[in-house]
Amino acid sequence: MIDQTTGLTLVPHAVEAVKTADQILLKSKTPLDPIVEKTGVWLHKWAVETPDQIFLAERQGDGWRELSYAQVLQAVRAIASNLVARGMGKDTPIVIMSGNSVDHALLSFGAQYAGVPTSPLAEQYSLITEAHGRLIYVLEKIKPTMAFVDDAARYADAISLDNLAKMEVIASKTEGAPRDVTAFADLLTPNDSVDIDAVYAEVGADTLAKILFTSGSSSDPKGVLTTQRMMCANQSQMASVLPFLKERPPVINDWLPWNHVFGGSHNVNMMLAHGGTLYIDDGKPTKRGFARTVENIISRPGTLAFNVPVGFAMLASEMKDNAELRKAYMGNLDMLFYAGASLPQDVWSMLEDVAMAERGRLPLMISSWGMTETAPSAVMLHEPIGRSGVIGVPLPGTELKLLPDDEMRCELRVKGHNVMTAYYGDPAKTKEAFDEDGFLITGDAVKFVDPNDFDRGLVFDGRVSExxxxxxxxxxxxxxxxxxxxxxxxxxxxxxxxxxxxxxxxxxxxxxxxxxxxxxxxxxxxxxxxxxxxxxxxxxxxxxxxxxxxxxxxxxxxxxxxxxxxxxxxxxxxxxxxxxxxxxxxxxxxxxxxxxxxxxxxxx
Structure with missing residues (x-):
């Protein structure tokens, strides 16, 4: 249906519930879109159908380095062949130690194409000496065969660690390296000794794509085994309730870090799944980085906007007096999506005011709930609601188990195509993570917007464990x-x-x-x-x-x-x-x- 508020094709909330004395089982009535087997299916599709469409781009001097779908597929196949020629496979992870970049994306997709798992880490693990303990913990946990950094000189202290001494280090920039490193460009020449088509054919839905580490807020970080099925299913789940994504290729200008599931799996794969374009924002919503973000948005505006609440607050404030940013940001915006903590209502209202003043109608303003273990979205708001704080209803292909207390506050548990099956090398933690019915125990709490109308959705209500x-x-x-x-x-x-x-x-x-x-x-x-x-x-x-x-x-x-x-x-x-x-x-x-x-x- 065409929503009159946003002008977008949307699917309204519709859930079915089974209530017993001690639990509520909740799932979506919306049919689930078909799920592709692996991310390479999308890459091949767009390289054939829209070969010249820009897929990946980053700042380069005063302009942008832009790669089309055809160019990305060519690079990905070359990288995959070189990984396989080194004897790499499902048991030889690659640790990615630097932040977002085109080369980071190419290596990640090349590894997925060849069935080699990657583990992107927070760059501060490598750049801040005091945080090296977390880096060493991960290295000892997963024992990678290869490491990647964008700049060998900038990451000199980290790649000099004894834990990396016997590991091949790949660097986009090799100047000033404290040890022997391999230039990333060397991976872009195909290795003809490898039958890359045969290798790619062996990659399936259950192939491990990433080892994503949780934040470690209550214990050591846990490595979430993220399969091709989890990532591909999650994009189909979201496309099922946001059909406008399939009507024109989306564009984002995004800074969210790829060591997090939201930036690296949700946003990157949403562009790939729909033939969209990802402009990598090298700014951030910080005092030092915000001016760069503004510059990037004006240069390459998007049709979707993802951010955390503090980022939206800074943008809303800046747009009040910056007409150029206001026009670029709101002019062609279909959807505004916030993650993390609830967006303050005053910021929500400021964004609505700016949108109405600039274009006379609102973008779809939504949020969702998820975690690293759910790849990430399991609950999503997919209809206009006019207020902050609502996380929505279960996505197609997920089922929620809600355990209410006396105040109808519910502990949230979930199962579905996008939910992990295990933590890396930790059977004890894996066993603790699931209940007797196979639902992931999230530790989060929710409440119904209206206990008498479940279609109205859920509100996040804190952590039960806190x-x-x-x-x-x-x-x-x-x-x-x-x-x-x-x-x-x-x-x-x-x-x-x-x-x-x-x-x-x-x-x-x-x-x-x-x-x-x-x-x-x-x-x-x-x-x-x-x-x-x-x-x-x-x-x-x-x-x-x-x-x-x-x-x-x-x-x-x-x-x-x-x-x-x-x-x-x-x-x-x-x-x-x-x-x-x-x-x-x-x-x-x-x-x-x-x-x-x-x-x-x-x-x-």
Whole structure:
């Protein structure tokens, strides 16, 4: 159907539910599109049907390096032949240590074409000395045969590690390398000794494509075995409910990192599946990188926009006064998709206002729920809803098991074509991950938008695993309370941590925005700026006035001067807080939070 709000062909929500006394089974009524066997099917299709269409592009000097589908297929087959000639296969992973680039994509697709798994890692594992421990952990875990970096000089410290001494290192730029490396360009000449068609024919739906590591927020990172079936099924699932993707080739200008399943599998494969174009944004939603993002969007605007909430907030603010960006960003935009934490409603409204002012109608504004283990989307919003925070309904080909508590808050479990079967080399963790019915235990909680109308969809309601008890024995839904606090304190804080395990009250440790911290307004590890404290106290009091009961009321807060530490693993490679590590490392701050005599304490 053509949606009147967006002008796009959409499929409205329609679910079927089976309710028992202790669970709800939920699945989509929408038929699932056919699933291709492997990513190479898409590549061959578009190299034949639209050979000159740009697939991959990145900044090169003042312009762009652009490769068509025909050029990408040629490069991918050459790379695959050289990997096979080296004796590589399903048991010889490639570790990719640098960020997004055309060469990174070509190597990844070449490996998939040959049945060789890749493991893309967060670039900070290699670039930050204090994070080398995570890099070494992965190297020892999967024992790769080959490593890739885009610049041997920039990654000199990492590729000099003893763990890589016997490994072939491939580099796009070899100048300044601290050891012998192979030029990536050498892989682009086909190895005629290999029957690459025969090799490709052996790759199937169950062939391992990637080993994607989780963020490791509660333990060592786990390697998710991501098969061709998982990635291909997920694109069919989304195309089933977003049919406009099949009506014209989509275009994105995207920075989201490929070591994450959202950027590297969801976004990259969405372009490949639909003959689209991916412009690699070498900027980021940071103080240093945002100007580059703006420049890139103006140069190569997209039809789809993916981002995290902070990225959308920066863009919405910039577009109010930047007409050129506003026109480029909104002019041809079909869909705006946010991931991660819920998009603040004020940012949602700003984006709506900009879209209406620029083009007189809204793009489809949606979100979804997923994780590395689900490749990633399992629940998706696919109809206009006019508000933030709703994650939607199960995608075709997935089934949800919802375990409700007394407040109709439900623990979320999932099974489907896109769900992993195992963690790499960890049978114990794999066994723990599934229940007796084969559903993946996600640890997340959801609520229905309307308990009387399941078609309205689900709202994310925090992490069950983050919940804790007060001294009274009352459970605190910490994940949900954190989202409430972030919403109340938007514009004032970077992030918050809910505290109170085995205490009689709930406390809040606050990380302020970096621009709010100076040497003059900090003392003994806590911010004491009177104006900031007053603003936070006022908003927390307003939040407290809407709640009742000790399990929902934040009664005290402390503003921390030291930002979350990457080297001490207080921040995961996905940018989320490692709550357990923060509470452990900052035990003295937690004690101050519950010290009624501390002068920096905010009492609510």
């Amino acid at each position: 919940d804790f008890k007060l001294l009274t024995g009352t459970w605190v839904q910490a994940g949900k309370l954190r989202l409430d606090a972030l919403d109340a304190l938007q514009g004032l804080v970077q992030d918050v941590v809910i505290c109170g395990h085995d205490r009689d009250q709930i406390g809040l440790c606050i990380f302020p925005r970096p621009d709010q911290i100076t040497d003059e307004n900090t003392s003994n590890g806590a911010v004491i700026d009177a104006k900031l404290q007053a603003q936070i106290e006022e908003r927390l009091r307003a939040l407290a006035s809407t709640t009742s009961g000790s399990a929902k009321r934040i009664s005290r807060a402390l503003i921390l001067a030291e930002p979350p530490s990457l080297k001490d693993h207080e921040v995961t490679d996905k940018g989320s807080l490692n709550v357990r590590k923060i509470i452990t490392r900052r035990a003295d701050m937690i004690e101050r939070l519950f010290d009624n005599e501390d002068p920096a304490l905010i009492r609510v």
